[in-house]
Amino acid sequence: MHEPASPGRRETTRARTRRDVVFGIANGALLVLGDTLIHPTLVLAPLISELGGSNVLAGLMPAINTGFWLLPQAVAAAVIQRRRRLRAWAGWPGLLRAWAILPLGLVALVGAQQHVLLWLIPLAYAIYNLAAGFAFVPLVEQLTRAIPADVRARFFSQRNVWGSALAFLAGLLVARAVSNAQGATRAAYGTIFLASFAALALASYAGARVSDPPLRRRPSMQTAEPVQSWVADLPIVLRQSAFRRFLSYRTLVTLASLADPFFLIYAQLVLGAPAQFLGLALMIMAACRFASSPVWGWIVERWGNRLALQLIALLRALMPLLALALPPLLSWTVIADRLPVSDPPVILLFYSLIFALYGAVLSGQGLTNLTYPLEIAEPTTRPAFIGLSNTAIALVSLTPPLGGVLLDHFGFLVLFLVTLALALAAVLTSGMLPEVRRTPQVRASSRLRRVSLR
The missing domain is CATH 1.20.1250.20 (MFS general substrate transporter like domains)
Incomplete structure (x- = not known):
């Protein structure tokens, strides 16, 4: 996950910023697309109901979505505190987030037994949100270091704009797929899950293309271990x-x-x-x-x-x-x-x-x-x-x-x-x-x- 460098010359600050803006916006939009395709209430809960799962299990999906995404962020903050480089800490959990969805797509696509999907869905979704929550903190810190302060607000706004656009289109497709009980087959859900995996994998690639500026240490900064300094x-x-x-x-x-x-x-x-x-x-x-x-x-x-x-x-x-x-x-x-x-x-x-x-x-x-x-x-x-x-x-x-x-x-x-x-x-x-x-x-x-x- 090392940043490629052009042989014989260094990138200008303007070119590097332009690239960071483009790949940073693409990363955010693709993350929203992948997340929408496995929406806890629009996709996962109807699938659980169709498979004969309990309402408790269906209602558990939104709780996993919020709680499991936020809870690991304190751990992530402790791990990355004052680290000079952050790309690996944001990249590898991002890849795990994508790979957590792949088994869902494959199992649903081959028409596995209902009980297999019913235990795999909450397990995969829990791993997905834990990885996403951990990756969020180093990713935001990396983007903060890479994007100049005077364009940062508009940059994050454009991430939201393009993410919302893709979420709207994905929402229409998913709503159409699950609105018809006869059409919402396991194979259809398998296709949706694989599309989510593809979007999340592309988001990881776009995030890896954002530059990873080192933390500028002041003389007064301590050199303690990241976890110790976070505490x-x-x-x-x-x-x-x-x-x-x-x-x-x-x-x-x-x-x-x-x-x-x-x-x-x-x-x-x-x-x-x-x-x-x-x-x-x-x-x-x-x-x-x-x-x-x-x-x-x-x-x-x-x-x-x-x-x-x-x-x-x-x-x-x-x-x-x-x-x-x-x-x-x-x-x-x-x-x-x-x-x-x-x-x-x-x-x-x-x-x-x-x-x-x-x-x-x-x-x-x-x-x-x-x-x-x-x-x-x-x-x-x-x-x-x-x-x-x-x-x-x-x-x-x-x-x-x-x-x-x-x-x-x-x-x-x-x-x-x-x-x-x-x-x-x-x-x-x-x-x-x-x-x-x-x-x-x-x-x-x-x-x-x-x-x-x-």
Whole structure:
């Protein structure tokens, strides 16, 4: 995994940056494509149900997706802390992530017995997410060293844009494959898994092509072993007010997602949404996630990450607010008498705004969860900062089942009110986040365009 060098001459900084931008964006987009093709709720859960697996096993897939991805990041941060080179630490786990999916494709393609697939799916998916979570920390640190600071926000935004575009196309293909019970054969799933393996393998290749600049050590930096220095940096990170405020904000935003799995259930049980409304909601969410990516990049680039984080919390608050307000508002005689009769009902068309907001929130979080820590963390403690915060959020991400408890005991009204209160608390907390840039930035986008086009 050594970087190839042109014989007889060294690359210019501009050419190296252009190559890093291209391969870095390709890496991010292909990772999203591969991940979407094995989506825990769109692909794996329907397959488990078709194979006769339990609902518990099907519901376990989203938990594995979040928890197993975040938990190894503290270990990764400890391992790579202050290492001069990072390509191998990001590359080999990335390859393991791809190879974990290959057996699924081959076993499904040859039509193996149901019980074989039912134990192989959670095993392979657990390995996949553990490897992906470990690779994330060194990959982000490698990209941070390789991409200049004044084009970094737009670079990560473009990774999100192209990733969202491929996710939208992949989502349409997967939804079409699994929507027809007769057409969703094991061979079809095997093809989907092999396509995911190919995308993840190509992503590993693109990541290996990004340059691996060495860490520039200051004379005051200690020469302790990486794990020892990471442990030594933990108290430093925990004492930083910026870390504590960001972690508090991110915890509240994560808790505000308690109602996310139940917006569709509310539409079906209370609003009478037909089965095909699920497809409409997914397409709206994917489209808005794609369309909002450049907008978030522009906001971060021009006004900074704190404003973007505040807007994300506001959009989070609007989701349960719409769910609470739309039914009584649209049933009000003054408004109801003026609404046209349509199929689907007008209330469902308005209700679909929730999924548009959801797509925008996911896109904004995907960008700011990367770029904001890169701005406020000290370079020498950055891996510990990112790894520790993500590992803490991994524990918080195991709380969404509490939403089901609230729903079972108190109903949709209390669930949405609790979610709204948590989102508003996140809005208030976002006001205490440190602001790194106080003046609009207008030069980064033009520089990245020059780098990308020359």
